[in-house]
Amino acid sequence: MLACTVYTLVGQSRVLPKYRSALVMSSMVTFIAGYHYFRIFNSFNDSSAKNAIAVGTSQGTFNEAYRYVDWILTVPLLLVEVVAVLALAKEASKSMMSRLVPASAAMIILGYPGEISSNNGTKVIFGILSTIPFLYILYVLFVELGKSLDRQPEGVAATIGRLRLLLIATWGVYPISYLIPILVKNPSASQMASLFTDRQIGYTIADVLAKCVFGLTIFKIARMKSAAEGMSDAH
Amino acid sequence: MHMNNLRMWAYAMIATGLINWDYQRANHNAFAKSMAIVIPGLILFALTYVPTAKSFLITKAGRAITLIVGVFALAYAFIN
Numbered sequence: 211m212l213a214c215t216v217y218t219l220v221g222q223s224r225v226l227p228k229y230r231s232a233l234v235m236s237s238m239v240t241f242i243a244g245y246h247y248f249r250i251f252n253s254f255n256d257s258s259a260k261n262a263i264a265v266g267t268s269q270g271t272f273n274e275a276y277r278y279v280d281w282i283l284t285v286p287l288l289l290v291e292v293v294a295v296l297a298l299a300k301e302a303s304k305s306m307m308s309r310l311v312p313a314s315a316a317m318i319i320l321g322y323p324g325e326i327s328s329n330n331g332t333k334v335i336f337g338i339l340s341t342i343p344f345l346y347i348l349y350v351l352f353v354e355l356g357k358s359l360d361r362q363p364e365g366v367a368a369t370i371g372r373l374r375l376l377l378i379a380t381w382g383v384y385p386i387s388y389l390i391p392i393l394v395k396n397p398s399a400s401q402m403a404s405l406f407t408d409r410q411i412g413y414t415i416a417d418v419l420a421k422c423v424f425g426l427t428i429f430k431i432a433r434m435k436s437a438a439e440g441m442s443d444a445h
Numbered sequence: 446m447h448m449n450n451l452r453m454w455a456y457a458m459i460a461t462g463l464i465n466w467d468y469q470r471a472n473h474n475a476f477a478k479s480m481a482i483v484i485p486g487l488i489l490f491a492l493t494y495v496p497t498a499k500s501f502l503i504t505k506a507g508r509a510i511t512l513i514v515g516v517f518a519l520a521y522a523f524i525n
Contacts, residue, residue, distance in 0.1 A: 234453045242460045245522060249468040269471035279467050283460040 211244030214422040218429055226441055229432035232294035236425035239284045239291070243421050246280040247414075265406065277413060278325065282318045286311040288424060289347065292373065295431050298358055309350055317343040321388065330392040337388060348378065363438035366431060373427045380419040387412030447503055448493050454515050455493070458486025461522045469525075478525045482518045489514070 218237045222230045257264045257272040264271040289310040293303050317340045324336030351374050359367040390409045394401055462482030469475040489511060492498035501507045 231449045231453075234450050238453045238457045238460075241457055241519075242464070245461050245519075246464050248523065249464055253468055276464075276467055279464055283463070 211240045211247060211418070211422060214425055215241040215244060218425055221429055224436070225429075225432040226436040226439060228297050229295055229436060232291045232428055232432055235287050235291045235294060236428050239287050240421050240425055242284050243280060243417055246277075247417075250276070262403070263406070274325065274410070274413075278318055278322045282315060284421065285318060286314045288420065289314055291425070291428050292351070292355070292370075295428050295435070296355075296358060296362070296370070297435070302358065306350065306354065309354075310347060313343040313346045313350070316340075317347070325388065333389070333392055337385060341385070344381070351377065363435060366434050366438065369427065369431050369434060373424070373431065376419075376424060376427060380416055380424065383412055383416035383419070387416065448499065451493050451502060451511060452490060454511065455486045455490035458515060458518050459483050459490065461519055462486060465522045465525070478521075482522050485514050485518050 215237045218233045218240070222233050225233065253272050253276070254263065257270055266273065290307055293306045293310070296303075298306070320336055320340035320343065322336075324333040324340070327333055327336070355370075355374075359370060362370065387409045390412065391405050394405060397405060462479045462484075465482060466475055466479030469479070492502060502511060
C-alpha cells in the first residue's frame with residue numbers, strides 16, 4: 211500500500227496537471243489504508259497469544275470492525291478518483307460525486323451493525339441493506355457514467371469499462387468475506403478460528419485489489435488521456 | 446489544483462489521527478496524542494478556505510511549512 215502511495219505520488223509528473231488530483235486522491239487512499247494495516251498488525255499482535263486471538267470490542271482484543279473506520283475514510287475517495295480522472299464538466303462531476311459519496315458512506319455504515327453482530331439474522335439483514343447503496347453505485351457507474359464514455363479518447367473507454375468490472379470483482383470479495391462466518395453452522399472453536407482467519411485474508415486481498423490495483427488503473431487511464439491530449443511519452 | 450492537494454494532505458492527517466485514536470483508545474493519553482495529528486490537519490483544511498491564508502499557502506514558505514508539519518504529524522502517527 212505504501213509503495214503504491216509513493217508510486218502514484220512520484221508518477222504525477224507523467225500526467226497532465228488536470229489529472230493529478232485523481233492521483234493525489236489515490237495516494238491518500240493507499241496511504242491511509244497502509245497506515246491502517248500497520249495498526250491492524252499491532253492490534254493483531256497485542257490480542258494474540260499461544261495461537262489464539264481474542265476478538266471483541268474491549269481493550270487488548272482484536273476488533274475487526276475498526277476496518278470500517280478505514281473504509282469510511284477511503285471508499286468515497288475511490289469513487290471520487292474515478293470521476294476526477296474522467297475530467298468531466300464541473301456540473302456533471304458535482305452531480306456524480308453528490309450521489310456516489312453518500313451512497314458509498316451509506317453502504318459502509320449499513321454493513322457495520324452486521325459486522326459486529328454475532329447473530330446471523332442481523333448479519334444477513336444489514337448485509338442486504340448495505341447492498342442497496344452498492345447497487346445504486348453500480349447504477350451510477352454503469353448507466354450515468356456510461357453516457358460520458360463516448361466523449362473519451364480511443365482506448366480510454368475500454369479501460370474505464372475494465373475499471374468498473376474491477377470494481378465489481380474486488381468489491382464482490384467484501385460481501386463474501388462478510389458472509390464467511392455464517393456459512394458454517396455451529397462451528398467448533400478451531401473452525402471459528404479458521405473462519406476468522408479466512409475473513410481477514412479475504413478483506414486484506416479485497417483491500418489490496420480495491421485500493422492498489424484500482425489506483426494503478428486510474429494512473430493508467432490518466433496516462434492514456436494525457437497522451438491522447440498531446441503529452442509526450444518521454445515523461 | 447494546489448489547494449486540492451493541500452486539502453488531501455490535511456485529509457490524510459485527519460484520517461491517520463482518527464485511525465490512531467481508534468486503535469489506541471484505551472491507552473493513556475491516546476486522545477491527546479491522536480489530536481496532535483488531527484488538529485494540524487483540521488487547521489490546514491480550514492486555512493485552505495481562508496483567502497488570506499490561501500495566498501500564503503501557495504508561497505514557497507507556505508508549502509515548506511505544510512510539508513514539514515504534515516511529515517512530522519504522519520511520522521508521529523507511526524511511532525506513538
